[in-house]
Amino acid sequence: MNIILIFSHLLLAILIQANPIFITIHAYVILVLGFYYILIDSNANRGLVVICYIMGSELLWRGFGANVFWEYGKITGILLILLMIYRVGFTRIKLNLGVVYILLLIPSLIVLDTNTSSDITHALLGPILLGISVSLFKNISIDRTIFYKMLIFTLMPIITLLVTTNYTTIFSGGFNYTSAYIDRIETAGIGPNQASNILGLGVLFVFLLTQLYRDKSTLFFQILGVIAIIQTILTHSRGGFWNTLLSIVVFYFFQLTTTKSKIRLLTGILPLFLSFYYIIFPFLDNISGGTILQRFSDADLSSRELIIDSELIAYKQNPFFGIGPGQSRQYRKENFDNYKHAHTEYTRLLAEHGVFGFFSIIILFILTLSTLKNKSDNERSLSMTLITWSLLFMIHSATRLAAPCFLFGLAMAKFDLKE
Numbered sequence: 001m002n003i004i005l006i007f008s009h010l011l012l013a014i015l016i017q018a019n020p021i022f023i024t025i026h027a028y029v030i031l032v033l034g035f036y037y038i039l040i041d042s043n044a045n046r047g048l049v050v051i052c053y054i055m056g057s058e059l060l061w062r063g064f065g066a067n068v069f070w071e072y073g074k075i076t077g078i079l080l081i082l083l084m085i086y087r088v089g090f091t092r093i094k095l096n097l098g099v100v101y102i103l104l105l106i107p108s109l110i111v112l113d114t115n116t117s118s119d120i121t122h123a124l125l126g127p128i129l130l131g132i133s134v135s136l137f138k139n140i141s142i143d144r145t146i147f148y149k150m151l152i153f154t155l156m157p158i159i160t161l162l163v164t165t166n167y168t169t170i171f172s173g174g175f176n177y178t179s180a181y182i183d184r185i186e187t188a189g190i191g192p193n194q195a196s197n198i199l200g201l202g203v204l205f206v207f208l209l210t211q212l213y214r215d216k217s218t219l220f221f222q223i224l225g226v227i228a229i230i231q232t233i234l235t236h237s238r239g240g241f242w243n244t245l246l247s248i249v250v251f252y253f254f255q256l257t258t259t260k261s262k263i264r265l266l267t268g269i270l271p272l273f274l275s276f277y278y279i280i281f282p283f284l285d286n287i288s289g290g291t292i293l294q295r296f297s298d299a300d301l302s303s304r305e306l307i308i309d310s311e312l313i314a315y316k317q318n319p320f321f322g323i324g325p326g327q328s329r330q331y332r333k334e335n336f337d338n339y340k341h342a343h344t345e346y347t348r349l350l351a352e353h354g355v356f357g358f359f360s361i362i363i364l365f366i367l368t369l370s371t372l373k374n375k376s377d378n379e380r381s382l383s384m385t386l387i388t389w390s391l392l393f394m395i396h397s398a399t400r401l402a403a404p405c406f407l408f409g410l411a412m413a414k415f416d417l418k419e
Helices: 002-018 021-040 045-063 072-088 097-103 107-111 117-137 144-172 177-182 192-212 218-234 238-258 262-287 291-296 304-317 328-336 345-374 377-397 402-410
Strands: 141-143 414-416
Touching: 002 021, 002 144, 021 045, 021 072, 045 072, 045 144, 045 192, 045 402, 072 117, 072 402, 097 117, 097 345, 107 345, 117 328, 117 345, 117 402, 141 144, 144 192, 144 218, 177 291, 192 218, 192 238, 192 377, 192 402, 218 238, 218 262, 218 291, 238 291, 238 377, 262 291, 304 328, 304 345, 328 345, 345 377, 377 402, 377 414
Parallel strands: 141 414
Antiparallel strands: none
């Protein structure tokens, strides 16, 4: 059944290319299903699956012109989680650091002197989603079967994106930096940074499926993972690749500290590493004319250092309340002639929320350390992998997508992955 659903998303790739109305219908149908399942079901299982599907679909809706709000993925995620908390019962949801994290975002609102709603929502919706995700998942347990479905349904819309980007790459792409990063052919017209991030997330979820679940579909997912990592590299955007690679390293690190079969685990890694290092990467670099190696070995921050510096200066000038949520972009334009959005969530929190932003960063690391300390074995491996991906994402892409916010909260859940 899962394979049938996955292949149905190949059809979705064709439909959204034929007429943008299909991606708009898709966005609204998913939201209606989410409300229906959460209101009707006696447990949260199908609601969680729909939220995961929304996380995987967000870039599809943006990239292919769905007639919805730009932040539709985050807004729908917030609404569905709040409804889920209501169904569970507010009295059964223990207050935790997720609530405190959201409350710390509020004081800086008093310094706003202009109402730039788009900038404010751009800045706040991600952290709000993160906070309420932590609040929900700190109080629930996810078993092996439901987590499998969450992985599968996140992958489905990512497969639609993968098929579309594969098509444009094969038939129109030049495989080089200009084709991918400037003309955006390898990303089907979508910004390379976000396409790389979400394709990389697909690779990570495929990896988790092949490590945690062994069945007759394992080979299919392994092939899918190879195709997805190739496309991630061809975007020439480094973030999605490094997020995924380092998160996989974290998974293996914690597995090595707990498993008794260390040699078996290492021998499983070695063929994958050697194939990638000696075959796949050199081949891709060759067809790109050397631009892939040049791009991935380049330590240049793509002007992000100016954004980081400007936000640190703003924090020093406004250390208590900050300059207000969503105002760092305007601040950069007025003081540094740079109108780019924030890329690093940590310096954005400092600049826009002042000392309250500093404490919100501390909360993220307290939650990370708590997870590291209080979980064990496979549960810790999984949670730390999700946290690593989320924290790395926020270094270079702030909270532009719902995925890092939701996954950080998901990592707080209790996972029962025993067969």
